[in-house]
Amino acid sequence: MPSLVEPKLISGNANKPLAEAVARRMSMHRGINVGLVDARVERFNDFEIFVEVYENVRGEDMFIIQPTSNPANDNLMELLIMADALRRSSAGRITAVIPYFGYARQDRRTKARTPISAKLVANLLTEAGIERVLTMDLHAAQIQGFFDIPVDNLYASPVFALDIHHHFKGHLEDVMVISPDVGGVARARELAQRIGCPLAIVDKRREKPGEIAEMTVIGDVTDKKCIIVDDICDTAGTLCKAAQVLVDNGATEVHSYITHGVLSDPAVERIKNSVMKSLVITDSIEPTEDVKSASNIRIVPTAPMFAQAILNIWAGTSVSSLFETDTLGPIYEGMYPRD
Structure with a gap:
């Protein structure tokens, strides 16, 4: 059943232009303004990360848009701290939209006494209060099995x-x-x-x-x-x-x-x-x-695909429909006109 609340987006500093593009695209689909939740994500002098959310998010369906790209550790910590801030603010559901999943190349032990860092990251995300993950082209498909929460892996x-x-x-x-x-x-x-x-x-x-x-x-x-x-x-x-x-x-x-x-x-x-x-x-x-x-x-651009995936998750409809070129064709129609 569709949720009674509108989906809300929040972004860290990893890829703000993509988050803003997703918000614009969702505004077109919804016919109402979908903006990024007003928040600050900043660093203290010792580079500790601090997050403050300025809007009420109680009971809201929250989507954090944050790839864990370079600098991977900073962007991962931003994501974890944003999730914790939203969880402590009584958000209804927290979905991490991670267009690029960092540490994905460390998905197995290649030799003795090495970590499986992708599994560690999965544990951190879950413990931070994230209830669903939306990502794209995971380096190894088995990373989805590292999570005990739903993972939607889109394809480029x-x-x-x-x-x-x-x-x-x-x-x-x-x-x-x-x-x-x-x-x-x-x-x-x-x-x-x-x-x-x-x-x-x-x-x-x-x-x-x-x-x-x-x-x-x-x-x-x-x-x-x-x-x-x-x-x-x-x-x-x-x-x-x-x-x-x-x-x-x-x-x-x-x-x-x-x-x-x-x-x-x-x-x-x-x-x-x-x-x-x-x-x-x-x-x-x-x-x-x-x-x-x-x-x-x-x-x-990936914003059209991520915007539609977020809307499908929010509405409780199929995300796998976006695996097909025929489905994405109309979404990208302005960029790739059909014959």
């Missing part, structure tokens, strides 16, 4: 499919989707099926961690427009080398579609100087000025 691939259909219109027969490693095959295959294109793999072998010794292309990419698909781009070393290997193996163009543009130094410079014609990322992490000014980096 339906939006990427819309973007590819729009920008490669008339040339889809020349497109080939590429997984940058064996572990990402499922993600790449899913997008390849959406757009009806073949799949190839770049197999990488490391002699030691952080160093790529060799890359081999599994599949024929000759005369193909290659699209590399992955969930995270950090320093872009692997991505740029994979693009070069594809060109060396006969690809005519290389483009990349990456959900979360972490883009730590020197990633932007590497991408600018690479053979990639374009890198498409979402705004799950607030882009820096360097990212926004790079000529071969393009940003796809």
Whole structure:
């Protein structure tokens, strides 16, 4: 049954522009003004985080929009403290909207005496009073099982499919989707099926961690427009080398579609100087000025998808409907007009 109260949004400092875009989009859907709850999230001189909510939230359905991106620890603590402030203010339900889930790459023990930090973060979020999580493209799907509360994991691939259909219109027969490693095959295959294109793999072998010794292309990419698909781009070393290997193996163009543009130094410079014609990322992490000014980096908005997901959660309707390109088409109609 739909809730009797309106959904209310609150944002930390991690990605305020995305939170404001979600609020604007929800205002369009609801036909009433949906703004961010008036609050302050600031730091004392010793960098302790302090949160004060200026509006009454008693019994309200609250959504905290806060990716846990760089600086990951600060943004995670902001999220936890905001949740605690809302819980102590008698909010009806608290949902954490985490477009980029930090610590997701630490989802298993890779060697002896190492932590599973993603599980620790899940415990912290639950203990802080969060009752539901909405995120996008978790690095590992099993992280949903780390929580004992509902987790809705959205996918960027339906939006990427819309973007590819729009920008490669008339040339889809020349497109080939590429997984940058064996572990990402499922993600790449899913997008390849959406757009009806073949799949190839770049197999990488490391002699030691952080160093790529060799890359081999599994599949024929000759005369193909290659699209590399992955969930995270950090320093872009692997991505740029994979693009070069594809060109060396006969690809005519290389483009990349990456959900979360972490883009730590020197990633932007590497991408600018690479053979990639374009890198498409979402705004799950607030882009820096360097990212926004790079000529071969393009940003796809996620606010329409998150706004609809929040409304579906609030109304008690299906979130999984947003997994389909046909469902997202009308939501992104102004950006990707239908034929």
